[in-house]
Amino acid sequence: MKKIIALLLALVMVFSLVACGDSGNSDVTPGTDQAGEPAAPDAAPGDEETPAEEPADVVEDPAPAPADGEDVVLPRNETLYFAGQQWGAVNSWNPIGTNQNNAMAIASGVGWRETMFETLYMWNALDGKLYGLLANDDYAWNDDMTQLTFTIKDAAKWSDGTAVTAADVKKTFDIGIEIGNGVAGSYGAYIDSIDADGNTVTINAKLNDAGQPVNPLKILDFLVLQAIAQENWINTCYDRNNGDATAILNDAGDDVVWSGPYTKYYSDDQKVVLVRDDNYWGQDASMWGSLPVPKYLAHNIYADNAAGEVALKAGEVDVCQQFIGNVQNLWLEDGLPISTYYDEAPYGICLTMPTAWFNMNIPVIGENAALRRAIAMAVDYDSIIANAMTNQSPSFSEVPRSLMNPTAGEQALYNQSEVADLQFAGNDVEGAKALLDEAGLVDTDGDGWREYNGEKISLNAVCPNGWSDWQASMEIVAAAGEKIGVEITTLYPEYDIYQTVFVDPNQTEYAIFMWSPDASTPSNPWTRVNQFMGMDYIGIQNNWSGNWGQYKNEEADALIKQIPLTTDETELKRLYTELTKIYLTEVPSFSLMYRPSMFHTVNESVWTNYPADDGRNIPPADCTDGYGIRALYELELVG
Amino acid sequence: MKNTLRQVFHSSKFVAGFVIFVAIILMMIIYPLFNPGNPLEQIGVGTFAKPGTYVSLYDAARTKTDTLRLPDAADNRIAAALTDEDRVAMVEWFTLMGADISDLDTADTDAMIELWHETYDPTARPKGMTNAKINYYKRLNNAIMDLGAADTITIAEYNDEGVLEESKTILDTDYVNTKNVANVKTLPLGTDNFGRDVLKELVSATGTSIRIGLIAGIVATVIGLTFGLLAGYVGGWLDDIIMFITNIFTVIPSFVLLILITYSLGQEQRGAAVVATVIGFTSWTWTARSVRSQVISLRNRDHVNLSKLSGHSLVRIVVMDILPYIASYVVMAFILQVSSGILAEAQLSLLGLGPKTTQVPTLGLMMNWAMLYSAHTNGSWWAYFPVILIITLISFSLNLMNTGLDQVFNPTLRD
Known part of the structure; x- marks a missing residue:
């Protein structure tokens, strides 16, 4: 009898050990999250969305039809699947609220x-x-x-x-x-x-x-x-x-009244589904003249970018708003029916430029425009673009640096030839060294690093941990520093720490740090220029809006203030050109690459006729944003 | 001592492990002699260049050529441009365009290309054809155009007046000997996400990781040994206190502790040596426990009592009379600590908590960056697989040595 009890006890112990072992293993898995760059390209500063947070409360299930996730069976040929928009469960369907975390409807x-x-x-x-x-x-x-x-x-x-x-x-x-x-x-x-x-x-x-x-x-x-x-x-x-x-x-x-072509159908922490409203007013001839083609818009909530990418490859996702490195390999090497807006690099439309901001609160930076310009000149942007963007961005020799994004409309707003002498395409180590020598920032004690007021110039280059493309960029900035004798070390704090520091107008912890200015709205490029040099943002606590380096220049600010009221195109061009001159001389920040504000990679296993560079004038805006929603009316089923 | 060593090297397991380990160490020492330079230098622009030999096209175009008339050159050229799938796709296109393909032989390249030129229309958008497919046909058309181009390629340069001047003509029978080309670079393992030579980085990273393992091993062994010896020999309240601390450390999963400590250190503080020390500080408990139990069984032996009677000091008794008896065990424990130290670094780095990035290469950091750049999903096996292999080989060799030693020193396992 004792033996049997002992045996049973031993079995119980073995099983409990096995169970413990399993839970122990799962400690390691959160590492995969690091690869994700959740929601980063999506949230433009200053718009509705506050930075995504985990839902505080479990909201009531807003779905009208299905009660249970298991019951949601969406016919594949009536559903358009998205990825790269929604991270975490929806908070609310309230268009006048905040923090809805509702990327399919309120974003x-x-x-x-x-x-x-x-x-x-x-x-x-x-x-x-x-x-x-x-x-x-x-x-x-x-x-x-x-x-x-x-x-x-x-x-x-x-x-x-x-x-x-x-x-x-x-x-x-x-x-x-x-x-x-x-x-x-x-x-x-x-x-x-x-x-x-x-x-x-x-x-x-x-x-x-x-x-x-x-x-x-x-x-x-x-x-x-x-x-x-x-x-x-x-x-x-x-x-x-x-x-x-x-x-x-x-x-x-939950009882909200809407005017759009879709409405909520189902949502939980696994997926969000919108269903077409067949009574939508827009089928009137004065608007679209028809209903959008897909009956359902569905977004499965993926753990990270890698998961979304795998789903795109498998054909489980139709429209993917995620950065995919070397996206061309998906069709060139894997032979998948995947395409982007352009067939050739840069594959998408670059509307923004992730930028490294100099922190003017740090004396050596604030007092030395030559140092700022020298660092910016020495950085190897071609490497950054080839590496961080896998060439999904025009280079700075193709689109010379200015305050404008690479679209033709913005490029026409300033006089290229007038600022050509000031523009730099990067990797100019000799030029940068000469500039520093001229400014008196030299290595006096022979340790290989330059000094300012007798102290070694030592800066850090910072971006959030796990944002791999930015991290790679910061590494290349640090390498440029080494070449010109300025010590730059990289630092990757977690995003929750990063986002509290870089918005603090008095911080001196980050010397060079990354953030993206505004992309494309009717008020751009003005808003972006204001973000680069405007003084509206000086001293603003919790500053998510602009001028994160706290650069002060009265002259530039006065020019910026004139622009919104200027309608004369020649005068407008003069103002933007003047501002570009100041920006390129003073270098309060330097853009590292051009980048689409939304990525548009589509898998054509089920649907086709997505926006492409074919003269239809539909922007690659995830088939949902602004005039880009027209794409939903033009989709066709394959075969 | 000599006898012990002879015994040890009779163990085939130990010898196998030792040979692997020494081979890795030798590679670490010898390879940089042949391929010197900074292992972190970014030589490639762009990510994940494939393993292979890269010939400078710039130099090759200026190198003296030899003429080789290879019988299958033309076929190879066609095969490289036009795969069997491409031929199937071409036939699909012909069908869509309503061309007569009843007596078309898909192997007949000339006929295929001729028909292609007749039917291909870059503006055509057959109903239901996806954008991806249309793009594919565009690329196919470019490849076919290249095939049909002239037999020579002309190289022209701008002269002083800015006018293009023909400087050289390349025939399809011109070859250069790679020995004559000024710049040829072989990258046996390609480049990583930063465009660094993976093999060079791997060799350097192996060195760093072994150093991290050694530091971690030494720290853990020294702490464990000191605590174990003291607790076991002195006993009493000191034993109680030490075992209390040891038990606390044993109960908390050391990896969790490791994550918490490295996270709170912050990235700026995390050099390779610091990470190694932290790993050592979290992994000494089992050494302490086992050393203690062995010491307890030793402390009442006759020779220890004799030493006590002779009035020898505590330190002398512990070092001279007790330590030699457990030395073999300590060496084995040390080897295991080194192995687990290397693994712990890899795990930490994979979570992004390893040594400060890109100051030094370590095996874990190489895997971390490969993962951040989705090397595992985009098929760039060379960025992570060799790293895994090296980690495996190091742990395997160390464990093999440990098992070999165990067989020699543990009486119950002796043959």
Whole structure:
């Protein structure tokens, strides 16, 4: 008897050990997360989205139809699968809230995501034009640009069948200002009020002391980036939360009324599915004339980029908004039916330029423009572009450096020949050394490193850990420092630490650090230029908006302030050229590469006729953003 | 001593492990002599160049040529440009374009190319054809155009007036001897994500990793040995305290502890030596426990008691009378500590908590970067597989040596 008990006990111990062993192994797996770069390219500073956080509370299941994830069976030939947008479960479906973490419905990339909630106009980053959506095509400024007027389309309807009116636009703005959501942050300083008269909307600009509008460009941003919510629903939401701003911002919005072609169907921490609204107003001839082709838009939530990439290769993902290194190998070597916007490098449309910012709070940097310029000149950008971007970016000899992104529209805004002497394409070690010698930053004690005021110049180059392309870039910046006798060491803190330090206007911990300026909206390149050199951001705590290096230049700031009010193209060009000159002489920051703000890699196993460089003028905007949503109306099934 | 060594080298397992380990050490010493330079130098622009020999095209174009009339040269050229799948795809295109392919022989390259020129239209977009496929046909067309091009390639240079001037013509029968080309670089293991020579980096990283293992091993063994000897020999309350500490360390999984310590150190502090020391500090417990138990069985032996009676000091008794009896065990434990130190570094680096990146190459960092750049999904096996192989070989050889020693010194295992 004793023996049997002993045997049983031994068995129990063995099993429990095995069980412990398994859980022990799983300690190691979180390492795979490091490869991911969650949501980084998606969240443009200054728009609705606050930095993604883990959902604080479990929201009620907003799905109308299926009760259980197991029951969600989506016919493959009616579903368009996405990757690279949604990380973690959806927080809310509330278009006037914050922190929705809802990348399929409430987000913006290259323009607003027009799937469920619609904007007045659609932004087309390709031609820089606004296309009417809820509003009719033509908007009009009055003569001194203090008022902008347009009308709402007659056909535009909410999902409950009522018409979209000017009052909805007014209410969306007013409630935003009242409860302090993204509207207040993005447009509160530029829009004074909105008047609604039937179908006619008039936006009144805020005026400065001189009686001029503060910034008409930002009002255009409102037209393409602000989704309009229904007045009735806003009132319902307001009443049930007793007007408490925090409660309204966090309202789950399960009963929300929408105007777009899709609505929520299912969501949990595994996937998010939108279903087509077959009563969508846009099938009216005055808009699209038809419904979008896929019945479902689905986004499985992947652990990291690598998982999304594997799913794309397997044909489980149709549209992939992720950076894929050497993307051409997917078709050249693996022979997969995968394509990008362009068949050749750079494969996509580069709208932004990840930039290394010099921290002006550090004396040796702030006091030595020569040091800043020398470091920027010595960096081997071709290596960065070949390495971090695997050549999915034009080089700085192809598109010389300036304040502009590489699109033709922005490049035409400054005079290339006037600044040609100041532009540098990188890897100019001798030139950089000469510049430093000339500035008196020399190696006096013979240790191979240059000194300033008797102290060795020692800087760090910082970006978040696991953001591998930026890390590789920082390594190349450090290598450039070594070549010119300036010690630069790399530092990769975790993102949660990084994001608290680089937004602090007084920090001296990071000397050279990375962040991306704005990509493409109607107010660009002005917003970007302001981010590079504007003084609006000096001393702002928790500064997510711009000028992260805290560069101060009154002259540049004055020029920047003139631009929004300048309509004369020659004058505009002169201003941008002057600013480019200052930027290239002073080098408060230096861009390391050009980069698409959204990647567009599509697998054509199920769907085809995606946006491509074929004259259709549909931007590669994930088939959902701004005018890019037109792609959904043109998709075809393969075979 | 001599006798012991002879005994040890009679163990085939030990010898096998020893040979592998020495071979790795020799590679570490000899390879840099033939291929000197900074192992972290980024020679390649771009990521993951394939293993192979790279011939400078610039120099080759200026090298004296010899004429070789190889019978299969033309066939090879066609085969490289036009695979069997390409031929199938061409036939598909002909069908789509409604061409007559009833008496077409797909092996007849000339006929295929002729028909291709007749039917291919770069602007055509057959119904239902994917963009990927259309792009594929564009590339195929380019390849076919190259095939049909003239037999010579002309090299021209800009002269002083900025006018192109023909300087050389290359025939399809011109060959250069790679010995005559000024720049030929063989990269046996290609380049990694930074464009570094993987083999060179691997050799250097192996050295660093073994050093990390040695430091970790020494730290762990010294701590474990000191605690074990003291606890075992002195006993009493000292034993209680030491065992209390040891038990606490044993209960906390050492890898978790390792992660926490390295994380809190911050990246700036994490040099290779620091990481090695931290690894040592978290892995001494088992050495301490086993040394203690062995010492307890030794401390009442006659010769120890004799020493005590002679009035020898504690240090002398421990070092002269006890340590020699457990030396073989300590050596074996040390070997295992080295092996686990190397593995711990690799694990830490893979989590991004290894030594500060790219100051020194280590095996773990090489794997970490390969993983960050998805080498495992994009088929760049040379960036990580040799690293895994080396780690495996090092642990394998060390463990083999350990087993061999065990067989020699452990009476119950002796043949």
